[in-house]
Amino acid sequence: MKFPYNEKVLEHFRHPRNVGKIENPDGKAVEGSPACGDMVAVYINVDKDSKKISDVKFESYGCASNIATGSIITELAKGKTLDEAKKINWKQASDELGGLPPIKAHCSVLAVEGLRSAIQNYEERHGLVKEQKPTTVEIVQSRLKKVMNPLSGLDLVRTKLVKDVEVKDGTVRIVVDLPEGHQFAPAIKSEIQEKIETLWDVRKVVIEFTD
Amino acid sequence: MAGEFVYLDNAAATRLDERVLEAMKPFFFDTYAVATSEFAYTMGIEAREALDAAREKVAKALGAAAEEMIFTSGSTESSNIALKGVASALKKKKGNHIIVSKIEDFPVLNSARALEKDGFQLTYLDVDGDGLVDPNKLSDSITDQTILVSIQHANQEIGTIQDIESIARVCKEKRTLFHTDATHSFTRVPLNVKTVPIDLVTIAANTIHGPKGAGGLYVRKDTPLAKWMDGGFQEFNIRAGLENIPEAIGFVKAIELVTPEENDHLQQMRDHLIDRVLAEIPDTTLNGHRWKRLPQNANITFHFIEGESITLHLDLRGFAVSTGSACFSRSLEGSHVIYGIGGDHERAHGSIRFTFGRYNTMEEVDAVVTAVAEIAQELRKISPLKRD
Structure with a gap:
């Protein structure tokens, strides 16, 4: 048999390490969507004192390089401090795997981004963000780009479901162009809530739907 | 296996069927001459006779006559000839509108896109949740500018078989030429051009354990079609090039074995x-x-x-x-x-x-x-x- 993947990639693909979910994790993130073809969820637990990643797990809806990269970065991240783990990049993950096909770069980058976002999520939730920039409409928009529109599999911003964003005195108001009774409205609402409420200076998230 | x-x-x-290979072999090693006229040497005449017989048999599998079957290098070429050949022949005479379904295989779909770039008007017809074209919708899409409809017989990915008779009848009523890509249905699903008014049909041998590189295009008599390949006068002066007799023989054998x-x-x-x-x-x-x-x-x-x-x-x-x-x-x-x-x-x-x-x-x-x-x-x- 001949594969575009080397033995080590195949080994991680067949027997991925650290797979699954952590219940009530200290930090978590979802990157990608079925529309990009790949989706990764990363969960971390962090030791409060040493700031080391004590446990990390991932889930993958993706191709072989996505699964293998998820597996390798969880191995690399375990036991590292948050600052060390943040520095893990795609090149490192790819090298550790003995190389990935270039066309598959975007599938594997996703897992790396997932880890970084999970760390960011932890830092935000625990008041550890060092550069505390005030939240702006642009920052909210860029976060909404990571919320999926289940109707198309693409993000809310790209599919023009975000009608309006307002940031004022710690309150973020978002208007979603869907009727409140729509079957996907509750899922979208809770996903927006999760992505925005962790911003350090946000006290309240108001999500409104159109009729 | x-x-x-x-x-x-x-x-x-x-996978090629060994019996196909056995049938082809003599035309590599014994009767390898070019198909010549009856006034040339013996081996050439024998090659000519074998090619003519093969053409008749492949045509017959669709209920067609020998002179309505063009041998090609495969279904990609067949569909290219059908779409571009008709487009080129009718552009100045009739109109510039072509209809294909959205789920055509790439030879038809990308020929359509290429023609669109060249200035033809294209309609990419929707299909339903099963992949079926609605003949009534097709009827509504045909205008007095429509020169060709190309809708596959069966789909390459999801296998759905179109109501080819109704589609052909709509085209006939509207006096529009109709091509179907039958690459995946050929000999697996009955199709007879005597009873169904289709003008052009794409077929190939590689889907039925025949050789790769053996294709056919059925062209109903008097269908306007521009010359595809310049060179000699082979294949009814549509497709020039040395006739590939072993492939034609292999094509016949593959058909017979289904x-x-x-x-x-x-x-x-x-x-x-x-x-x-x-x-x-x-x-x-x-x-x-x-x-x-x-x-x-x-x-x-x-x-x-x-x-x-x-x-x-x-x-x-x-x-x-x-x-x-x-x-x-x-x-x-x-x-x-x-x-x-x-x-x-x-x-x-x-x-x-x-x-x-x-x-x-x-x-x-x-x-x-x-x-x-x-x-x-x-x-x-x-x-x-x-x-x-």
């Missing part, structure tokens, strides 16, 4: 796979029509998981299948067919096509179902997508 490897991608290519019993067997394997997968593996969707489908095709989406991962796991266990996933394709685009039948990205990415051939057995079908059930379970364990 021997031992551990189970090949279930017969829509892409098939039997109704074989087609029944393919259909039994198809139905067994579909029934077992839908019953035993949760969250699966059949793509394409349940009954109006090619006997050799089953296409199923395994929700919440991605096709390249499924394909790779199957390959590691010795099964060859294909998928509509973006990750699998070189272009990184999901299947236009699954999108065409209203499927979303997730449905395309998780779709697996199983296509059967002469050398498959029911035991292999059972083995692949068992394997894919285990793989789906494993991959779902690690998937963040779950049933709501």
Whole structure:
């Protein structure tokens, strides 16, 4: 048999390490969507004192390089401090795997981004963000780009479901162009809530739907 | 087939039947001359006679006459000749509007796109959730500028068979030429141009255990068609080039070897796979029509998981299948067919096509179902997508 993947990639693909979910994790993130073809969820637990990643797990809806990269970065991240783990990049993950096909770069980058976002999520939730920039409409928009529109599999911003964003005195108001009774409205609402409420200076998230 | 490897991608290519090769051999080693006129030497005359006989037999498989069959290098060339040849012949005489379905295979679809770039007006006709074209919608789309309708007989990915008779009759009533790509249905599903008014039909040998590089284009008598290849006067002065006699002979043999019993067997394997997968593996969707489908095709989406991962796991266990996933394709685009039948990205990415051939057995079908059930379970364990 001949594969575009080397033995080590195949080994991680067949027997991925650290797979699954952590219940009530200290930090978590979802990157990608079925529309990009790949989706990764990363969960971390962090030791409060040493700031080391004590446990990390991932889930993958993706191709072989996505699964293998998820597996390798969880191995690399375990036991590292948050600052060390943040520095893990795609090149490192790819090298550790003995190389990935270039066309598959975007599938594997996703897992790396997932880890970084999970760390960011932890830092935000625990008041550890060092550069505390005030939240702006642009920052909210860029976060909404990571919320999926289940109707198309693409993000809310790209599919023009975000009608309006307002940031004022710690309150973020978002208007979603869907009727409140729509079957996907509750899922979208809770996903927006999760992505925005962790911003350090946000006290309240108001999500409104159109009729 | 021997031992551990189970090949279930017969829509892409098939294993050559040894009997086809045996039939071809004399035309490589004994009668290798160019087909000459009857006033030349003996070997050339024999080559000519063999080619003429082959042409008659291939034509007959569609109910056509020998002089209505052009040999080509395969279905890609056949469909290119049909679309571009008609477009070029009728552009100045009749109009510039062409209709194709959204789920055509790439030879038709990309010929249509190329013609669109050249200034032709294209309509890409919608299909329903099973992949069927509505003949009434087609009728409404035809204008006095329409020069050609090209709608496949059966789909390459999801296997849906069109109501080709109604579609042909609509075109005939509206006095519009009709081409069908029958690459995947040829000899598997009956098609007769005597009873169904089709003007051009694309066929090929490689889907029925014949040689690669052997194709045919049926062209109804008096159909306007521009010359495709410049050179000599071969193939009724449409396609110049040395006639490929061994391929033509192989094409005939491949046709002769397809039997109704074989087609029944393919259909039994198809139905067994579909029934077992839908019953035993949760969250699966059949793509394409349940009954109006090619006997050799089953296409199923395994929700919440991605096709390249499924394909790779199957390959590691010795099964060859294909998928509509973006990750699998070189272009990184999901299947236009699954999108065409209203499927979303997730449905395309998780779709697996199983296509059967002469050398498959029911035991292999059972083995692949068992394997894919285990793989789906494993991959779902690690998937963040779950049933709501």
